[in-house]
Amino acid sequence: MKMTSSIQHDMTIHDLHQRPRSRKTSAWVLVCFGLMLACGLALPLAVQAQSVVETVEQVSPKVVKIFGAGGRKNLYAYGSGILVSPEGHIATVWSHILDGESVTVVLDDGRRFNGRILGAEPQLDLAVLKIDAEDLPYFDLDASTSDAGPGTTVLAFSNVFKVATGDEPVSVIHGVIAAKTRLAAKRGVFEAPYSGPVYVVDSVTNNSGAAGGVLTTRDGRLLGMLGKELKNNVTHTWLNYVVPMSELKSPIQQIVTGNFKPRSSDSAESAVTVRRYDPRDFGLVLIPNVVARTPAYIDRVVPGTQAAQAGLKVDDLVVFVDDRLVPSCASLLDELGQLEPGDPVTLVVRRGDKLETVQLTAPRNR
């Protein structure tokens, strides 16, 4: 179940505390922090044993609150970001909040800055902002990224629902890594702009405004950036996903150093899928595809074709193409349609109470 996003008013200027905390204190913290690291190097085991309380103290100042465009209807006008350099480079998600000329970035100590968009990689749902500041606490991407498996306690830092204003640090939510998986850009299942490896978290970390926040391990190691709200359109359940920092690290660094070239937009083809092959090209005729969930039963095998040679039979039910489940005729048509000439393809069929595996090859000339 998901909290409804009822807190959707636009942020106004007078909500923001403008009185910064004494710079002296911050400097002190930095000095101590540096020394702490030094001690840590000498005692690696001790650093491992950092507690949640210590981690929160350390991570919170590196997460910023972002306010920008939106505020109408269901579009919230706030988000979260991660400081990735002491000079004010901020990684966040690419979203409608960044649609305006500039955005407002508020640090945990209440200082406000205008942020400008330095660059974006829409395919990774990533944007990098820059504020004019120095000596900020930050995540060193070269040193501090990590990896973690299911069951690991994690902490998610974000300005979810804009709970933090002014000189407050963002909210921390704890949970465990539920799974490491891939967001399949499967048509109609997820409407995610990003497809690729993700961490799934077992608590509700992805609500309005959380995207762009950070996920760390219990002991403060950087895992990834919180994704947007994402609903699985098949099960109608919400998925709390995090994009691993290993995916984001180089594009962030490239944008920061000004060497970024966006990926060629080869995703355009996925938007309009032309089915290159259909089952007949392999010598298969499926039963008529009448309802949305018609199972992919083989109605006829054309003699002398590779389907016949591979031993496929009438009434075989195609259940997997390579490692993907084929829940219906339609999805088999999609799977075969996407093959390139010469591609090998493994079909698993159910024949009576047995599963049979056959290899086919997409024909080179038709």
Place this chain on the structure above:
Amino acid sequence: MTFALVMSLGLTLASADPAASLEAQTDRAVQQAVALVSASVVRIDTVGGLEQLEPGMASAGATTGLVVSEDGYLISSAFHFVSKPTSILVTLADGRRLPAQLVATDRQRMVTLLKVAAERLPVPQPAPRESFRVGQWAIAVGRTLDVESPSVSVGIVSALNRVWGKALQTDAKVSPVNYGGPLLDIDGRVLGVLAPLSPYESGETAGVEWYDSGIGFAIPFVDVLAVVDRLKSGDDLLPGLMGISFQTKDLVRAEPVIDKIRFGSPAEKAGLKEKDRITAVDGQPVVRLAEMKHIMGVKYAGETVRFTIKRGDQSQEFDVPLVGELAPFQPAVLGILPVRAPSETGVVVRAVLPESPAAKAGLQPQDRLVEIGSTAVTNATELHEALLRLLPGTEVACQVQRGDEKIAVTLTTAAIPNTVPATVPAQSPFGMDERPEKLATGQINETLAGHDRPYWMYVPTRYRPDEPLSLVLFLHPTLNPLEREVLAAWKTECELRGILLLAPKLDGQPGWSPNDLEFLSDLIGHVKENYTIAPGRTVVIGMETSAPIAALFAFRQPELVNGLTLIDTKPLGQVPENTPERLLSLYVMVRGNSLEGAKWPQAIDTLQKLGYPTVFSQVEQADSPYPTAEQNAELARWVDLLDRL
């Protein structure tokens, strides 16, 4: 100063903060518990199957299963098999893929047993019931997000003996992602099998709306193992029924005093009587209804339960053998329409329906029915209550006041006919002459605050606050609001019969979904705050794509909906039986000859067997997107028959 500070920090780190060390150990223990059971957790995929009664709520993705015997038996949540899939495929932890057979379902605990051809599968160790403690670690495991390694959610056991004694409750995240998977204790023993459940409803999808909310349930694994052998025989295990009902649904306050006994039920055969007070079940004393439900919640059909009751001053004991299925409840009627204006005494007849028991006995409009079967009736509600206690076909003596005369008539009750009479006289207006100012009538466009969703409605201009209206809630097909057509077909009927037509709009939503149910409930609530709506005369209409949600709303909200109309849609999936506590009538209209329409006659038969009075109307396909005014007129007459007695 600086030095001291650094020193103290350094010392803290060096001495390994006990909190940090504990946290690290907990993570490790969780991961070890999961690793211990991982080999017994399988992934289940399904292919094909029915379209859903409850769109979106059913799991169309993968689900999880758990090994229960080494010769290839697996248990999973029944949730995933609602759609009766064509083919079930299991991926074992070692990567082997096998086809599976559905063996049987425990419909009491909502778990399903599957069989695959595999040997020497690892059966996980069950946690003994004595070890269950509220507050202990609970780890929910699934195998759907990733086949390679199971998914994990960590929480605690929140409560024991939930959902009438059936389940453990946990705050670990439980959802279609891990339904069917195990809930582990910190030692890796299986506490239970994760499943959606609700204390308020039964059925495969009850409780799904609580997914990931911190309220999750698991059927104790020890209980599952205890019934595996019975399930292996291939017969479903059914909840044990006895056929009694109680006056109120308020379980906490309600006393276990029998209100109604179903005809032909085990309770009737055993000799229980209405007004008997149940004082103990299987020797355990009960004072409130909830206590009895806790005991009965885990009883299966075939078991015998001993009831101790108090009848008058006498205490008696009855052994009641429970059954899986009761003969359907059939509401009995006399065939009269009551005058809707409040009467001082008795029920005044507005119309006598043709060929009804009342017509055969010679009842006339303006007759005042004052007594049925030696029970005095002062209003329509009391007559309705009395009729619920009679089987169709029962002779019953009635007293009728006709002018100054009091006459005795004997009627033979009938079942509600499955046709609509050609004419149904409308109730003439009886409200106050002057309409209060500022009372909006006619077509009204508004937005429901809180949901920010628009709707339109038509309030008959004859409306007066002291004359309750019928309510018709129309859910339009996804891409077509049909506002003009629906209004044209209904406007005259609304005026004639006192019907408020209410039509929420999708407003850019991709389609109706279970998420809209709360909006629909709130919308009806909002309308009832402003207009007087008659109890018992609320109908929801679903057409084409909106039909499944209309049906879901009607079955989920029996206290709000009395009639369900489905236009141009295919038959429903499995529905619960009709009961005296929440009576629902159905009207199905199919236009033209379609494949889907051809499936209805058999479905109507099933619905009638489940006790639903159902009218089936197959009409010509006209050019209009909504049924013609003439076709709609029969539907309007049916709405006006909902308070028939």
